Amino acid sequence: MITSTPVKKNDDINALNADIREVLLEVLPIISPELQLEIANLVQQIHHLNYLIYKKSNSWKIGWFIFNNDPTKLILLLEEIKYILLMAKTNKVGVDAIRGFRVNLEKEINNSRYFLWGHILNGFSSIYSTRSVPFKIFLGLSITTFLSIIALKFSAQEIYIFDDNLHQKSSQKEALISKPLPQANSPVPIPSSSYSEQLKSSSDTINPNRHIFYGLVYAATAGVLGSVASILLRIIDFTDKKYDDPLIPLFIGLFRPLIGLIFGIFIFSLISSDTLIKIDFMITQDQNSSSLITNKARQDLFIFSCAFLVGFSERFASDLLKKTESELIEEKEK
Numbered sequence: 181m182i183t184s185t186p187v188k189k190n191d192d193i194n195a196l197n198a199d200i201r202e203v204l205l206e207v208l209p210i211i212s213p214e215l216q217l218e219i220a221n222l223v224q225q226i227h228h229l230n231y232l233i234y235k236k237s238n239s240w241k242i243g244w245f246i247f248n249n250d251p252t253k254l255i256l257l258l259e260e261i262k263y264i265l266l267m268a269k270t271n272k273v274g275v276d277a278i279r280g281f282r283v284n285l286e287k288e289i290n291n292s293r294y295f296l297w298g299h300i301l302n303g304f305s306s307i308y309s310t311r312s313v314p315f316k317i318f319l320g321l322s323i324t325t326f327l328s329i330i331a332l333k334f335s336a337q338e339i340y341i342f343d344d345n346l347h348q349k350s351s352q353k354e355a356l357i358s359k360p361l362p363q364a365n366s367p368v369p370i371p372s373s374s375y376s377e378q379l380k381s382s383s384d385t386i387n388p389n390r391h392i393f394y395g396l397v398y399a400a401t402a403g404v405l406g407s408v409a410s411i412l413l414r415i416i417d418f419t420d421k422k423y424d425d426p427l428i429p430l431f432i433g434l435f436r437p438l439i440g441l442i443f444g445i446f447i448f449s450l451i452s453s454d455t456l457i458k459i460d461f462m463i464t465q466d467q468n469s470s471s472l473i474t475n476k477a478r479q480d481l482f483i484f485s486c487a488f489l490v491g492f493s494e495r496f497a498s499d500l501l502k503k504t505e506s507e508l509i510e511e512k513e514k
Contacts, residue, residue, distance in 0.1 A: 320433020
């Protein structure tokens, strides 16, 4: 441990850096390529340690809290790097041990250099360095599910408002038509201006293009949620898989449900267009019935169910693609 005057301490730190460089030159030619890569990543942290050690501001204050930037701990970390390089020279330390030390060293540097922001960086670093593939996929699926639920809430709310306005407009028209015709000698009642304005305002709020947009979002989120459920059921299958980049499992959880999104949009377009599939949702309702589900709501729920189902079957898309590709290759070879 280095304890002396500032000038002597600087000389000792320079000597320690020189020793690390000498050991590094001896170690690199005799170790495996994987170990060389981990040591190269570890050596990159030496620059950050030296920067923090030579930092002029030794202490700073926020309110009543005083944070001491004592370089002793950082110097000890620099010495530990030297000892790890010496152990690597004798093949007494493995790749996983060096990787674990490097990750903890990066967290310590972030805490000393950025303080509050460093804790946030350490959170992302922990996710990046986690070796569990299912955990990263689950994390990506959680983010996708959260965003999908928000989109589903707003789209379902807008669809409900549209359906309610449409139902009110049809009820008003039926009430107007069912009024008895005036007799010959009776004066014709003049509809009030407020009633006319109400009819006009209800018709203004019914925008078919807006309903189509929110209907697409509604079906797309149903497809995404179906894909999320499908991937969650098979998340254990990803345990033994290896990926070149640690972020690939996170991206799988984030973006693979987009397959269900595309299927959901396709189902919405197929059912709403009435071109290939024609389904009659008009069910006669009894006036005394306690059912609160309208015919339009039945159609929306049917589309949601179909979109969720095709999103859930996203796993079969890749299997079908691989099977088709293999059959085409076999026919070409024949």
